[in-house]
Every structure is written in C-alpha cells, then in structure tokens.
Amino acid sequence: xxxxxxxxxxxxxxxxxxxxxxxxxxxxxxxxxxxxxxxxxxxxxxxxxxxxxxxxxxxxxxxxxxxxxxxxxxxxxxxxxxxxxxxxxxxxxxxxxxxxxxxxxxxxxxxxxxxxxxxxxxxxxxxxxxxxxxxxxxxxxxxxxxxxxxxxxxxxxxxxxxxxxxxxxxxxxxxxxxxxxxxxxxxxxxxxxxxxxxxxxxxxxxxxxxxxxxxxxxxxxxxxxxxxxxxxxxxxxxxxxxxxxxxxxxxxxxxxxxxxxxxxxxxxxxxxxxxxxxxxxxxxxxxxxxxxxxxxxxxxxxxxxxxxxxxxxxxxxxxxxxxxxxxxxxxxxxxxxxxxxxxxxxxxxxxxxxxxxxxxxxxxxxxxxxxxxxxxxxxxxxxxxxxxxxxxxxxxxxxxxxxxxxxxxxxxxxxxxxxxxxxxxxxxxxxxxxxxxxxxxxxxxxxxxxxxxxxxxxxxxxxxxxxxxxxxxxxxxxxxxxxxxxxxxxxxxxxxxxxxxxxxxxxxxxxxxxxxxxxxxxxxxxxxx
Amino acid sequence: xxxxxxxxxxxxxxxxxxxxxxxxxxxxxxxxxxxxxxxxxxxxxxxxxxxxxxxxxxxxxxxxxxxxxxxxxxxxxxxxxxxxxxxxxxxxxxxxxxxxxxxxxxxxxxxxxxxxxxxxxxxxxxxxxxxxxxxxxxxxxxxxxxxxxxxxxxxxxxxxxxxxxxxxxxxxxxxxxxxxxxxxxxxxxxxxxxxxxxxxxxxxxxxxxxxxxxxxxxxxxxxxxxxxxxxxxxxxxxxxxxxxxxxxxxxxxxxxxxxxxxxxxxxxxxxxxxxxxxxxxxxxxxxxxxxxxxxxxxxxxxxxxxxxxxxxxxxxxxxxxxxxxxxxxxxxxxxxxxx
Numbered sequence: 129x130x131x132x133x134x135x136x137x138x139x140x141x142x143x144x145x146x147x148x149x150x151x152x153x154x155x156x157x158x159x160x161x162x163x164x165x166x167x168x169x170x171x172x173x174x175x176x177x178x179x180x181x182x183x184x185x186x187x188x189x190x191x192x193x194x195x196x197x198x199x200x201x202x203x204x205x206x207x208x209x210x211x212x213x214x215x216x217x218x219x220x221x222x223x224x225x226x227x228x229x230x231x232x233x234x235x236x237x238x239x240x241x242x243x244x245x246x247x248x249x250x251x252x253x254x255x256x257x258x259x260x261x262x263x264x265x266x267x268x269x270x271x272x273x274x275x276x277x278x279x280x281x282x283x284x285x286x287x288x289x290x291x292x293x294x295x296x297x298x299x300x301x302x303x304x305x306x307x308x309x310x311x312x313x314x315x316x317x318x319x320x321x322x323x324x325x326x327x328x329x330x331x332x333x334x335x336x337x338x339x340x341x342x343x344x345x346x347x348x349x350x351x352x353x354x355x356x357x358x359x360x361x362x363x364x365x366x367x368x369x370x371x372x373x374x375x376x377x378x379x380x381x382x383x384x385x386x387x388x389x390x391x392x393x394x395x396x397x398x399x400x401x402x403x404x405x406x407x408x409x410x411x412x413x414x415x416x417x418x419x420x421x422x423x424x425x426x427x428x429x430x431x432x433x434x435x436x437x438x439x440x441x442x443x444x445x446x447x448x449x450x451x452x453x454x455x456x457x458x459x460x461x462x463x464x465x466x467x468x469x470x471x472x473x474x475x476x477x478x479x480x481x482x483x484x485x486x487x488x489x490x491x492x493x494x495x496x497x498x499x500x501x502x503x504x505x506x507x508x509x510x511x512x513x514x515x516x517x518x519x520x521x522x523x524x525x526x527x528x529x530x531x532x533x534x535x536x537x538x539x540x541x542x543x544x545x546x547x548x549x550x551x552x553x554x555x556x557x558x559x560x561x562x563x564x565x566x567x568x569x570x571x572x573x574x575x576x577x578x579x580x581x582x583x584x585x586x587x588x589x590x591x592x593x594x595x596x597x598x599x600x601x602x603x604x605x606x607x608x609x610x611x612x613x614x615x616x617x618x619x620x621x622x623x624x625x626x627x628x629x630x631x632x633x634x635x636x637x638x639x640x641x642x643x644x645x646x647x648x649x650x651x652x653x654x655x656x657x
Numbered sequence: 658x659x660x661x662x663x664x665x666x667x668x669x670x671x672x673x674x675x676x677x678x679x680x681x682x683x684x685x686x687x688x689x690x691x692x693x694x695x696x697x698x699x700x701x702x703x704x705x706x707x708x709x710x711x712x713x714x715x716x717x718x719x720x721x722x723x724x725x726x727x728x729x730x731x732x733x734x735x736x737x738x739x740x741x742x743x744x745x746x747x748x749x750x751x752x753x754x755x756x757x758x759x760x761x762x763x764x765x766x767x768x769x770x771x772x773x774x775x776x777x778x779x780x781x782x783x784x785x786x787x788x789x790x791x792x793x794x795x796x797x798x799x800x801x802x803x804x805x806x807x808x809x810x811x812x813x814x815x816x817x818x819x820x821x822x823x824x825x826x827x828x829x830x831x832x833x834x835x836x837x838x839x840x841x842x843x844x845x846x847x848x849x850x851x852x853x854x855x856x857x858x859x860x861x862x863x864x865x866x867x868x869x870x871x872x873x874x875x876x877x878x879x880x881x882x883x884x885x886x887x888x889x890x891x892x893x894x895x896x897x898x899x900x901x902x903x904x905x906x907x908x909x910x911x912x913x914x915x916x917x918x919x920x921x922x923x924x925x926x927x928x929x930x931x932x933x934x935x936x937x938x939x940x941x942x943x944x945x946x947x948x949x950x951x952x953x954x955x956x957x958x959x960x961x962x963x964x965x966x967x968x969x970x971x972x973x974x975x976x977x978x979x980x981x982x983x984x985x986x987x988x989x990x991x992x993x994x995x996x
Binding site for chain 1: 731734737738739741742743744745746767768796797800904906934936937938939941945949953
C-alpha cells in the first residue's frame with residue numbers, strides 16, 4: 129500500500145460553480161482583491177464561448193459546519209485558513225462572445241467549473257463595434273479602468289431621450305461638459321442647454337481650475353453661445369446677446385410661474401387666440417379700475433371685448449402677473465428682438481447651443497427654456513406635417529437641469545411633457561438631468577432609452593431608475609451605491625449591457641477635443657485645397 | 658420503577674461524584690505535586706510538524722455482518738504552512754459471525770509486510786475498529802518517518818498504548834525509526850479516558866490544580882504512572898503521560914504521550930513545538946496539523962453514502978437484485994427516519 133499525496137493546490141477558486149442564466153456564482157481566496165463592478169470573463173473551453181459578468185456582491189463564506197464559527201475565534205493566527213474560508217462572488221451575466229466573435233445576450237450558462245479570469249483589453253474588442261460616437265469616458269472595472277476601452281454613446285439613440293441621474297457632487301456637470309464637447313466634432317444633432325450659473329460656459333466660478341466650453345470657441349464653429357450677460361461678458365467670450373420677443377411668448381407661459389385659479393385659466397384660454405404681443409401691450413396699457421369694456425378706448429378692443437365678463441380684481445391680478453414677467457425678464461425679453469430663429473438655425477446646423485444666463489433667477493431660466501423648447505418643437509412639427517418633409521431631418525436635444533421642476537408626476541409643464549411623449553417623432557429629444565428621479569413622472573422615465581446613472585444615495589431614487597431603465601440595473605444596486613465621483617453606469621440601447629464608466633475629467637479631456645477639432649480642420653483644408 | 662426525574666438525579670449524582678468540588682485538593686494530596694511540577698512553555702518556531710490521524714465509518718450493518726471503512730492521513734506542516742497531505746486508500750473490514758477477523762491479517766500484511774502473529778477477535782466490534790484504525794495510523798506514521806528530516810516532530814492521534822498485541826512491535830519499530838533519524842514523536846489524545854484515585858477524571862483535576870497554583874498557559878506536567886487508576890494492558894503501554902494546556906484560550910488541557918526515554922530537555926522541546934502549532938484561532942490549544950489531518954481523513958456521511966452506492970452498483974452488475982440487497986442490509990430505521 130502506498131500513500132497517495134493529495135494535491136493541496138487550490139483548484140476550486142476562480143471556477144464557475146453556479147447559479148443560473150441570470151446569476152453567476154464562484155468563489156475566490158478569502159484574501160483576494162476583487163471589487164463590486166469588476167468585469168470578469170468566464171472561459172468555457174467546452175462550448176468555445178467566452179462569457180462576461182460583472183461582480184455585484186462579495187460575501188464571506190466558509191465550508192465549516194458552524195456558520196457562526198467566525199464569531200468566536202480566539203486569536204489572530206490561522207493555519208491554512210484559505211482551505212475552507214473564501215469569498216463567495218455573485219455576478220450578473222453581461223452576455224457571451226460566441227465562436228464567430230459575435231456578442232450575444234446571456235441565454236445559456238457556462239459549463240460548470242469554467243475558468244473565471246480577469247479580462248485584458250483585447251477581450252473587449254467586440255465592444256468597439258457596438259460603441260457609439262460620443263465619447264464620454266473609459267470603461268471601468270471595479271476600482272480600475274480599461275483606458276483603451278472607450279465608452280461612447282451612440283448619437284442615433286439620443287432622440288429617444290437621455291436621463292442623467294446624479295446627486296450633487298457626483299460629477300454630473302463634468303459629465304455634461306464632456307458629453308457636450310464630444311458632440312461638437314460629431315455634429316449629428318443640435319443640443320440646447322440653458323446654463324443659469326455659468327458652470328458649462330465658463331466653468332465653476334468658485335473653482336479657479338475649472339474650465340468651460342467657451343474654451344473651445346476658437347477651435348470650432350460647432351458651438352454657439354447666447355447670453356443675457358453684459359457687454360463685457362459678451363465681448364470677452366464672443367457671445368451673442370439673447371433676446372426672446374413678446375411674439376415668442378405664449379400666454380400659457382404664465383402657468384410656469386404661477387398657480388392659476390380656474391377663472392384666471394379661463395382668461396388664458398380666452399386670450400390664447402390673440403397675438404402675445406397684443407396681449408402684453410393690452411395689459412401694459414390698460415387700467416382696470418372700474419372695468420367697463422364698453423368704455424375701453426385703447427387699440428385692442430377685441431381683447432377688451434372678450435374680457436368684458438371678468439371682474440376688475442381678476443384682471444388686475446392678471447395684469448400684475450404679466451407685468452412682473454415682463455419686468456423680471458427685462459434683460460432678454462424684448463418687444464421686437466428675438467434670437468429664437470438664430471438659435472434654431474444653429475441647432476439645425478447640429479451645433480451645441482449654450483444659453484448663458486448669469487445672475488438670472490430660476491424662473492427666468494425656465495421661462496427661456498420653455499419658450500425655446502416650444503418654438504423648437506413647433507418648428508419641427510410644422511416641418512413634418514406642413515411641408516411634407518420627412519421626420520428626423522433635424523435632430524435636436526434639449527437639456528433640462530433639475531428636471532423634476534417641470535417633469536414631476538401630475539404637474540408636468542405641458543411643453544416638456546409634450547417633448548418627452550411625442551418629441552421623438554419630430555426629432556426632438558430631451559436630456560433629463562435630475563438628482564431626484566423619484567420625482568420625475570414614471571411615464572416620462574419610461575420614454576428615456578439612455579440612462580446615465582451617477583451616485584444616487586436615496587433608495588427610492590435608485591429603485592425608480594433601476595426599474596425604469598431598458599437594461600436591468602437592479603443587480604447593480606450595490607455598485608450604484610458605491611459609485612465614486614466621476615463614475616457612471618451608462619445603459620443605452622445599442623450597447624449590449626450597462627457599462628460602468630469613468631467619465632473623462634473635462635479639464636483634461638478638453639485638450640483632446642481641441643486636438644480632434646484641429647485635425648478635422650486640417651483635413652477639411654486639405655480636401656478644400 | 659423510579660421515575661424520569663429520579664433517573665436524572667441519579668445520573669447527576671453519579672457524575673457529580675466524579676468531579677467533586679475539591680478535586681484539585683484531592684489530586685494534590687494524592688500526587689504530592691506542587692507548583693514546581695508545572696513547567697511553563699515558550700512557544701518557539703515550529704520547524705516541520707506532521708500530524709497523523711485515522712478514521713472509520715460504518716458502511717453496512719446487517720447484524721450478523723458489518724462492513725466498516727477506514728483511512729488514515731498525514732498532514733505535513735512547515736512553519737504553519739502545509740507542505741503536503743498523504744492519504745491511504747479507503748480500506749474495508751468485515752466483522753462477521755466468525756470468531757476472528759479475516760480482514761485484519763491481510764491489512765496488517767499489506768501495511769507491514771508480515772503477519773500480525775496474533776489473531777483479532779470479532780467479539781468486540783469497537784475494539785476491531787480501533788485496532789484496524791491504529792494499524793493504518795502506524796503504517797502512515799512509519800511511511801512519514803521516511804520523509805521527515807532530523808528535529809521534525811511527528812504527532813499521532815491517540816496514545817502509545819496499543820490495544821492488540823500485534824501492534825506492540827509496530828510501536829517499538831516506530832520509536833526505533835524515529836530515534837534513528839532523531840525525530841521526535843508524540844501522541845495526542847482527543848478524549849482523555851485516564852482516571853486517578855477512585856475513578857476521578859485526570860484532566861479537570863490537573864487543570865484545577867494548575868489554576869490553584871496560578872499557572873498561566875501554556876504549561877505542562879508529567880503524570881506519574883502510580884497516580885493512575887484502572888490501567889489496562891500495562892505491558893503494551895509505551896509512553897509517559899503528560900497533561901498540557903497549550904494556549905491561554907484553550908477550552909481544555911490535553912493528554913499527550915511521549916516515549917518513556919525522553920529526557921526533560923527533549924520533553925521541553927516537544928512541548929514548545931506543540932504550543933507553537935496550537936495557536937490557530939479556531940481551535941486554540943490543539944495542534945493544527947492533527948486537526949488538519951482529522952478533517953482530511955474523516956469519512957463523512959456523503960463519502961459513506963457514495964461507497965454504499967458503488968457497492969449496490971457492483972452487486973447489481975453481478976445480478977443481485979436490489980430487493981435482496983435491501984432485505985439483507987437495509988435497516989428498518991432508515992424507513993422510520995422518513996417519518
């Protein structure tokens with residue numbers, strides 16, 4: 129009889145042991161370093177497939193009969209602890225590459241005990257074929273990144289709206305700046321963004337190192353700035369002055385600013401058939417003291433006639449409100465001058481259009497944004513229906529910061545809701561930016577096909593995002609909770625699985641964009657020559 | 658007939674009498690020990706330490722015929738890292754209705770290349786299992802000695818006290834081979850059955866005495882043969898008995914045995930190594946190489962079940978119907994256990 133020397137090399141670890149098509153499980157040494165969010169590959173040499181999975185949880189486990197063994201250890205010394213003590217790893221399948229190199233959705237399980245390995249950059253070659261054209265960062269795996277694996281959102285999917293869900297300080301301004309700057313060389317669609325604090329245009333004023341998109345002004349014509357700022361600011365940054373004319377106004381815009389009674393709403397309905405300029409002027413020049421329409425002597429008798437049945441007090445309220453709107457927007461709300469045409473033209477030239485509104489109130493920001501959004505949507509609707517042009521001739525995306533203000537359930541602003549529900553047909557997409565997705569109407573969330581999820585600490589916010597996204601994010605809850613500043617999970621239709629992304633740092637990335645724009649210019653010159 | 662409560666009370670009284678409240682004083686009086694008989698151990702580096710353990714499991718039992726499985730394992734450690742494990746194949750032993758065990762001589766011969774010389778009675782199945790298990794353990798120990806270097810420590814689960822005459826020369830040979838290579842050997846008992854006086858257990862008495870003398874673990878004390886009561890087959894006893902508490906967090910002291918001819922310096926050296934390998938946080942106070950060997954060799958329920966299945970498969974291939982197999986081997990308790 130001979131003694132059989134049993135192998136003490138650990139062969140159980142890093143081998144797939146379960147569980148199902150939708151969840152993988154394997155074990156690793158108890159002291160191995162692995163992070164939630166790490167992407168691993170499972171090499172199934174029997175089937176010839178390479179599966180990919182993302183780590184969703186790590187659990188201390190052991191083979192010991194007593195599950196509470198670790199609550200009563202008596203010293204810090206352990207002999208060969210790794211024999212029976214290990215980390216259980218839960219992972220969510222991302223899909224697999226078949227023998228032809230085609231990436232497929234997870235529809236089968238890897239063979240039991242298939243090897244689990246860390247992928248190298250070449251393993252993600254298949255991703256480069258499905259990545260889009262608007263680069264925003266590099267692929268993240270746990271704590272590290274694959275710097276060679278660029279994450280880029282496909283421009284084609286953006287008419288189906290994009291949502292950016294992030295709490296304060298999680299890097300959403302940086303993401304937007306990177307996104308906008310990457311759109312410039314691509315120029316597949318126009319983007320409108322109202323910047324009430326100057327963060328996007330000139331950088332965070334509280335941070336000396338912060339840069340804005342104005343830095344790209346001299347490198348490209350793919351960006352346009354309109355501002356309510358003073359002349360010094362306009363000249364310094366080569367911006368055009370923003371004007372919105374009375375004609376651009378709709379009496380319905382009052383609803384953005386005020387809670388209206390039913391009588392006041394009746395008046396709005398009544399006045400909607402008149403030119404907004406006439407309505408504004410009527411209220412500016414009429415005294416309603418002892419209101420008698422038959423004795424009205426101004427130039428808007430038709431309006432006066434339609435308001436004959438209303439009380440003096442109601443009309444006084446309406447007058448006060450209209451006057452407040454006009455006066456509080458006086459920096460850009462003008463009787464005759466309007467930038468709307470130029471803005472829409474710039475958008476149709478697929479430019480990034482930034483509306484710079486420094487020192488303006490939140491109401492002014494929404495006022496400008498709602499008017500511009502309405503004008504854009506109506507323009508597109510007319511183009512499609514009126515002149516027989518095909519839908520999608522122009523693609524425009526409208527960014528809404530703090531979108532819960534205008535897209536909450538029950539009190540959504542009509543124009544934004546319309547853009548969300550019908551905009552896609554007319555080439556108008558929304559970029560919904562919010563730190564409170566739970567306060568966005570779920571019907572609107574359901575219309576969004578591209579989710580950019582940054583740190584969300586509130587469970588209700590995470591739940592609504594995870595259940596609304598087109599790809600299943602529910603198993604990435606731990607990762608979403610532990611996302612670091614500047615990291616995002618991007619889920620969009622063309623990329624086969626949600627990608628953890630380390631978003632480029634705009635202040636570094638801007639030089640790359642400048643280089644791209646420069647080389648494109650040179651190519652244009654050569655072609656011209 | 659006494660009631661349940663009285664029965665329990667009787668048991669409690671009997672057990673209580675085994676461990677009287679002044680057991681340490683009684684033991685000190687009998688043995689005459691003092692604080693100076695306890696030796697403090699300083700744990701040193703371990704060098705190479707091998708642990709050997711054996712196990713057995715009941716596979717089939719038809720009343721007139723029982724089949725048990727056995728195996729033994731050595732786990733070899735160097736400075737707390739396992740270097741290798743060696744394992745015997747699983748061996749089987751039938752205890753039949755015959756007077757003597759037929760499988761034992763075959764196994765003995767396979768292990769040591771000679772006949773046991775003395776036959777093994779089937780009268781006490783517990784003893785048969787114990788002897789067969791010891792046989793495999795000694796075989797593994799002898800094989801292990803071939804690979805160990807000078808100064809290594811070989812730990813064997815159990816005692817240097819054989820239960821069958823045939824194993825007496827094997828222990829002698831084990832000692833001889835170890836001495837030849839200047840290797841220390843030591844037997845460690847998981848459960849100490851040694852008593853003193855009128856049948857008082859040794860371990861609690863010694864532990865309480867150590868507490869009385871304010872001994873801080875790790876310590877050891879040599880037990881004089883004269884203190885021990887109820888000695889069986891003293892002619893086959895080859896070791897000196899020691900009680901040692903190897904770690905301050907140990908739940909209990911251990912009984913260990915060393916060859917009788919070990920001097921104090923050598924004993925200290927062994928105890929130092931024992932303490933050094935008995936500091937694992939899971940089982941402080943027990944030598945980890947032995948624990949490792951124990952875990953590797955234990956024939957667990959699933960292994961026993963696999964063996965049973967393979968036997969059934971083999972018998973089916975030989976044309977024996979499963980119904981007949983069940984009629985012979987299946988215990989009606991298995992059926993009872995469904996309910």
